[in-house]
Amino acid sequence: MKDGKCGVxxxxxxxxxxxxxxxxxxxxxxxxxxxxxxxGWPWLVKLVYILVGLSALLMLADKKCVKCKN
Ligand SMILES: [Zn+2]
Known part of the structure; x- marks a missing residue:
């Protein structure tokens, strides 16, 4: 993956x-x-927003990831 980051x-x-x-x-x-x-799929719109929010949390915990190679 790009910049040595894991898939997630x-x-x-x-x-x-x-x-x-x-x-x-x-x-x-x-x-x-x-x-x-x-x-057309309101639940999917909500899911995208939730995933974006979770991604932000994941980025904040970036340093704890063992799969990412820096
Ligand atoms: Zn990672």
């Missing part, structure tokens, strides 16, 4: 990227990317 952290990185971009789009254009893509 690589996924968490992308989820944070999506979450950050989504917030930026909501703030700038009042356009919610996640709701536009997954709007």
């Amino acid at each position: 952290h690589c996924l968490a990185f992308w989820l944070l990227w999506i979450g950050g971009l989504n917030w930026g789009l909501v703030g700038l254009f009042d356009w919610n990317l996640v709701e536009t893509v997954f709007g």
Whole structure:
């Protein structure tokens, strides 16, 4: 994986990227990317938000990961 991160952290990185971009789009254009893509499935929209939140927590605990090689 990129930058020596394990699969979980690589996924968490992308989820944070999506979450950050989504917030930026909501703030700038009042356009919610996640709701536009997954709007037909409200539970999926919620799941994405939860996963982004969990990713943030995972990133905070980054140093404790034994799979990541720095
Ligand atoms: Zn890791």
